[in-house]
Amino acid sequence: MADVRTALRRRVTQLLAQRKDPVVVQTLRSTAAATIAYVVALQLSSEPAPLTAPLTALLVVQVTLYSTLTTGIRRVNSVVVGVLIAIAFSVLVGLTWWSLGLVILASLVVGRFVRVDEFVPEVAISAMLVLGVTQVANTAWDRVLETLIGAVVGLLFNILLVPPVWVGTAGESIEDLSRRMRQLLLGIGEELNATTPVERAAARLHEARRLDNDIADVDAALRQAEDSLRLNPRVKEGLLHRIVLRTGLDTLEICAVVLRVLARTLTDLAKARQDEELVPEEVGSAVEELLAHVADTLVSFGVLVTTRVSEDADAAEERLTNELHAARAVRDNVADLLLRVVLREPRQWQLYGALLAEVDRILDELDLDHRSRRLMEELDRHSRERKEKRPRLSALRERMGV
Structure with a gap:
């Protein structure tokens, strides 16, 4: 009897979820x-x-x-x-x-x-x-x-009968994308302390390249969400919501490109160190910890972008700040360890340097100050384009204090 009730609740939950499907x-x-x-x-x-x-x-x-x-x-x-x-x-x-x-x-x-x-x-x-x-x-x-x-x-x-706003669907897509990127980074980190065949490293590279398809799907969901915000009486500050989601996806897209480059760097390391670990043993655990922090930072950023309630947004911003701080601290430690390795054994110094540079690029893209500047630039650009497209309407709105 309990199994029947569980199955019935699961079926009702599925029907309610389908009711919201576009x-x-x-x-x-x-x-x-x-x-x-x-x-x-x-x-x-x-x-x-x-x-x-x-x-x-x-x-x-x-x-x-x-x-x-x-x-x-x-x-x-x-x-x-x-x-x-x-x-x-x-x-x-x-x-x-x-x-x-x-x-x-x-x-x-x-x-x-x-x-x-x-x-x-x-x-x-x-x-x-x-x-x-x-x-x-x-x-x-x-x-x-x-x-x-x-x-x-x-x-x-x-x-x-005003159509629903599809921001939630787009937000779920953005969060799913950040979690897929997290899983890829965690998988890469787990292979650092072992001898990694070139084929396995290349498979990680192909997985990183497939993120482009995921980004295209998220972009389609986001375009639908942007349209649902336009001219919708249910929504206030629709422009701001559109810009927040769009700039968030742009940032994750840049991070996906850098992640693909990082996977290529590790593939080159696998070719150069076929009978050894991808990174020296004394550095592997630290690099794995660094990639884990970067992975968590990506998810925290996705949650921040898709959070609309002020209290939840403050909590998401605090989590992202803490993750960025922890990632940068581990990054500095990894840099010191890699420097010692390079001074002792400079064979793959350029690949070690590229690995650190790619991590730095991801952390810079997710930085809160960088995101604030990006949002202000987009808001200014939209305001400028609106004034150029409808100068009389913009002048009237300014005169009325709107």
């Missing part, structure tokens, strides 16, 4: 919006089956309010332009093989000029569908009406 939310919202658009179009359109309305609503409703507004406007624009082109060609030449080719060519060219971006093919599709139907004039205007109904329903759906 794919599940998008599926439910799109289905509801398309159904509502079809019902409205049945009342307003003369077509017996006005499927253009639910189709447009299905395409307009996106995960975030910002993308819905921008996508809806461009999609309506593309469909209306395609219908107008079809009306013009039907009046002049009708439907033949060469007029169809001209319609497609004109639609694709005009679509570039009206700036519908990724919906340029939609212009040609709309034109072909309308051109191939009898009673083109009536059908064309019914199609325009259905398109407007679908777009309006999609826009109102996301305005009245």
Whole structure:
């Protein structure tokens, strides 16, 4: 009986987690919006089956309010332009093989000029569908009406039922990335005190290179989160949240590049010291401890970046400060030990120096002062770009003290 209750609780927990998944939310919202658009179009359109309305609503409703507004406007624009082109060609030449080719060519060219971006093919599709139907004039205007109904329903759906903010999903992705980097560093540290085959060191290097794919996935989640913060009435200081997350990911991306270089340095050491430890025995434990501190620092940084509550942020900042202090203290000890080794046995001095330099780069990127400067630079850049893009609005906001 206890096993059944445990399984039931686990199943409920999984269902609640799926309820917050962007794919599940998008599926439910799109289905509801398309159904509502079809019902409205049945009342307003003369077509017996006005499927253009639910189709447009299905395409307009996106995960975030910002993308819905921008996508809806461009999609309506593309469909209306395609219908107008079809009306013009039907009046002049009708439907033949060469007029169809001209319609497609004109639609694709005009679509570039009206700036519908990724919906340029939609212009040609709309034109072909309308051109191939009898009673083109009536059908064309019914199609325009259905398109407007679908777009309006999609826009109102996301305005009245504001989509959720996906910052939590992006934050989890950033924290997972920092933990994967931590596991890689810990794995590298465990191999320092043993004879490491070149193949194993090369495998660590390939693992470090695969972090690029992880960063691309996190970047996609972060872009969705940034869109969910734009024009969302639920969010205050959306710009600041976007900059905090974006600069945090940029820092982790730089650290991933340095980590890849560090793995390459250790691979070169494995080639040069095939019958020995990667680093001398008296230094191995200290270097392993140093990499462990750097690994913990990466996780503390990921937690700090994704923490929004002030009390939790203060605690995360204190943890990061302590980790950085401990890492730098161990780093200085490792530098002294490596210096003694190099003076006694200078064979791989350049690789030992590169190892320390790469650790220094990671610690410098995670430094709180460096992060504060980076945030201020990004805020200044956004403010400057906004003033240049909308000078009158910016002047009015300054005059009003906003």
